[in-house]
Amino acid sequence: MNESTLLVLCITALSVGFIHTLIGPDHYLPFIVMSKARNWSLRKTMWLTFACGLGHVLSSVILGLLGVVLGIALGKLAAFEAARGSYAAQAMMIFGFTYCIWGIWRAIKNKPHTHTHQHNDSAKHFHQHVHTHAHSHVHESNGKNITPWVLFTIFVLGPCEPLIPMLMVPAAQHSIFGTVLVATVFSVATIATMMSIVLVSSWGISFVKLGKIERYAHALAGATILISGAAIQVLGL
Numbered sequence: 001m002n003e004s005t006l007l008v009l010c011i012t013a014l015s016v017g018f019i020h021t022l023i024g025p026d027h028y029l030p031f032i033v034m035s036k037a038r039n040w041s042l043r044k045t046m047w048l049t050f051a052c053g054l055g056h057v058l059s060s061v062i063l064g065l066l067g068v069v070l071g072i073a074l075g076k077l078a079a080f081e082a083a084r085g086s087y088a089a090q091a092m093m094i095f096g097f098t099y100c101i102w103g104i105w106r107a108i109k110n111k112p113h114t115h116t117h118q119h120n121d122s123a124k125h126f127h128q129h130v131h132t133h134a135h136s137h138v139h140e141s142n143g144k145n146i147t148p149w150v151l152f153t154i155f156v157l158g159p160c161e162p163l164i165p166m167l168m169v170p171a172a173q174h175s176i177f178g179t180v181l182v183a184t185v186f187s188v189a190t191i192a193t194m195m196s197i198v199l200v201s202s203w204g205i206s207f208v209k210l211g212k213i214e215r216y217a218h219a220l221a222g223a224t225i226l227i228s229g230a231a232i233q234v235l236g237l
Contacts (some may be wrong), residue, residue: 032198034151044103052194056156060160106215107219140215169182
């Protein structure tokens with residue numbers, strides 16, 4: 001493969017990786033809303049984003065390379081990737097719906113309530129409050145948190161449809177270096193875009209105070225993920 005063709009392929013992989021990630025809200029919204037709802041540190045959020053992004057691209061890279069080695073037709077690989085995309089969107093919708101329902105139940109259970117304090121002078125003091133998510137996480141940390149693993153599984157299941165055709169071009173010319181380079185450029189572009197959007201958005205949203213609706217943060221996060229999955233399923237983003 002000549003250098004000019006490889007350069008064009010790399011530029012295409014870079015551009016497609018960036019655009020594909022940018023227009024797909026499922027690539028970053030789950031991390032942004034879950035980070036806010038579960039009070040994750042920025043470091044944890046970024047590591048999870050990186051891990052999910054890596055699993056997301058590697059699954060398609062491995063599939064594409066297997067297709068090349070086994071001589072599977074592009075049409076069959078594309079059909080399989082499309083099916084994976086549908087399953088991933090459905091899994092995201094199920095997760096979002098389930099998390100939203102749990103968030104609503106948790107908000108109802110954690111509704112404002114009144115405490116009475118008896119003082120030595122027989123005076124009574126009343127105050128009303130809710131337990132914030134920061135308080136509740138002390139208890140949640142005692143159990144095993146499966147949310148990051150659920151997100152990771154969904155992202156591994158989700159395909160990078162544009163990558164497969166680009167891998168076939170250098171593979172058809174028996175260029176191992178070209179195939180690996182295109183896959184690397186696409187992967188770096190995808191993961192870097194995911195992490196950049198999540199980093200900026202998570203930092204910005206950290207200054208947003210939810211006030212009275214803070215106890216519905218989990219429900220809102222679940223609803224956002226549900227809508228993201230539905231957008232992928234219906235609009236094919």
